[in-house]
Amino acid sequence: MPTLETLAFDNAFARLPPAFYTRLEPEPLPEPYLVAASPAAAALIGLDATELARPEFPQVFAGNLLMPGSEPLAAVYSGHQFGVWAGQLGDGRAHLLGEIAAAGSGWEIQLKGAGQTPYSRFADGRAVLRSSIREFLCSEAMAALGVPTTRALCVVGSNAPVRRETVETAAVVTRLAPSFVRFGSFEHWAARNKAAELRQLADYVIDRFRPACREAANPYDALLRDVGRRTGELIARWQAVGFMHGVMNTDNMSILGLTLDYGPFGFMDAFDAGHICNHSDERGRYSYRAQPQIGHWNLYALGQALASLIGEPDAVQAAIEESYVPAFEDNFIAQIGSKLGLARRLPGDEDFIGDTFALLQRHHPDFTLFFRNLGQLSASAGDSPAADAPLRDLFIDREAADAWLTLWRARLAAEARPDAERQAAMDAVNPRYVLRNWIAESAIRAAQAGDFSEVEAVRACLSEPFRLQPEHERFAAPPPDWAAGLAVSCSS
Structure with a gap:
């Protein structure tokens, strides 16, 4: 199996014109140490689990050492945030290293929290240990639940200070996905009337990931329908496991129908359809009950970006209504039926x-x-x-x-x-263990005190969420009293 030095890199995204990204190296992270790693995610890129224990491992995935063949870059995109056009955004704290081909699939490797980029918008480009542990654990937990998601290879920490509401310590989470292209990637070029770049991006996605769309009478209409169907299926799965994303902005929506960008997420405890997991979401735009509607809204934003390629004035609405709506409704009914034993x-x-x-x-x-x-x-x-x-x-x-x-x-x-x-x-369909906020918080507090064993215990438990695990039965409990005041926000 390949080692850190022999992973075979490509970077198809870097073959796009320079307007799509900025090439730059990650900022070194002082004295990095490994907080946690996922053997299952390592296997996706063909990396032997023994590599996780090497002293070079945290250096590589802090961004301090570049693997041969990697081509670090930060991508540009735009998007709607809380329903308002935000203009240009981009990878403000993420560096795409490249793509690893393993087991017939390509996995892009991205370092989140690896320093400033031209898209940081006056931010520091860093992530903190708290948010990095949350993303690591939830990425792997969602995969084990059968929910389409980006993956997380590891969290690397450092004692370097980072200021959020208080002073915290820095960390980098390594994310894996076939692609990190978002709805907002298309909105970016449409908003600038850059027809050539818009078409190039659509052709890139079709040719790389959805070649069957090329056989359709209108490949771009077929692409929108494919995204609509996959997004409907995804959000039905969210609803079925009680997952709330918390910040369903169009720049956080994957063109491949993956759960992308874990920030102020939450799993439902005591059921309330109006529950808002994001403390920053004062109007409840992204509540549990609103997620299906927001998925629909976000697809319209994507559809408007693709409208010039699709051509027919009514085709965008038809594509969304005929793909997203039945995909969500049919999958939601089917999944809840299974959960009920039907x-x-x-x-x-x-x-x-x-x-x-x-x-x-x-x-x-x-x-x-x-x-x-x-x-x-x-x-x-x-x-x-x-x-x-x-x-x-x-x-x-x-x-x-x-x-x-x-x-x-x-x-x-x-x-x-x-x-x-x-x-x-x-x-087989009703998990006993999910990543409740109190479980994540317990692991975070232990890690902040220098004990990473609880992060590993949570990861191990959530890798098999449907199997009864007596050794981890504490993670099946509802929230304890001390967790009543926990809140997560966009800084989470």
Whole structure:
């Protein structure tokens, strides 16, 4: 297997014209040390796990040593932030090193927090340990949940001070993705009336990642439909696991339908469809219930950027409505159906799912535990309410839980599926462990005190979120009292 010195680099993005990026090297990070690494992410680029223990490893992924063949650059893009056009943005603290071809796939390697670039907009170009640990853990946790996402290879820390609300320490998180092109990458050129660059970027994405679109009568219309479908599928998966992105700006939306840019994210604890995980989101634009609508809005922003390439005036709306809407709705119903133990879709299921979410909204049980504990119950009511305790105990109003369970069992009876088969299927789609904010915060506090073992414990647990892990059972608990005041913001 390749070593740090023999990874075979390419950089297809760097073959685009210079207007798309600025070439520059990362800023050295003083005395870097390894905080955490993901063997699964290392395997994606064919890197032997023994390389993670080498003393050169933190030097390389702090940006202090460049691997042979890498071509560091920062990409330019624009975007809408909180629904307002923000103009030119870009990789303000990220350096793309290049692309590694492994196992038939290409993975770009990007250092986030590696110093200032021309797109830093007066910022320092650094990331802090707190936010880097959050992105590392959530990237790998989402992959294990089966949610399309960028990946995280490692976090490298340093005692170098960085000022946010308080003085913190610096860190670099290494991210992997087939591409980091965003909706805002297209908006950038459309806003500047740069037709040639807009077409070059669209052709790059089609030829590199979506060659089937080239066979369509209108490849750019096909590209928009592909992005619409994948974005619908992605957000349906977010909703199904109770994930909230927190800052769904168009510059944070992947053209490949990946979860991109983990900042003020959150997983739902006590269910509230109006929950806002981002303390900076004062108007709730990116609440849990708003995410499907915002995905739709963001696709319209992308569609307007591609409109000149697509040509037909009504084609943009048609492409989005015929791709995103059914992809989200069908996938959401299918995934929630699976979480409820339904083997197939029957008439009335949408109403039943609606009734289920109405129950959750009225009584606010823990979202993750509601579905996981439901999988422990029998399809028969039994003689004693004690058999339903795993679910009933999540409710203050036990009678409401009982009334809903009667409806649930009536729906299960329409399939007559054996309990053991259904319960195993439910356990395979309902995680026991998710990255709750209190879990991330506990790992961060330990790491800030110099103990990185909790970060590794969380990573290991969340790499198998559906398997019962007695050694990590503390991570299945709802938030402790001390976590009630936790808040994450755009600085997170």
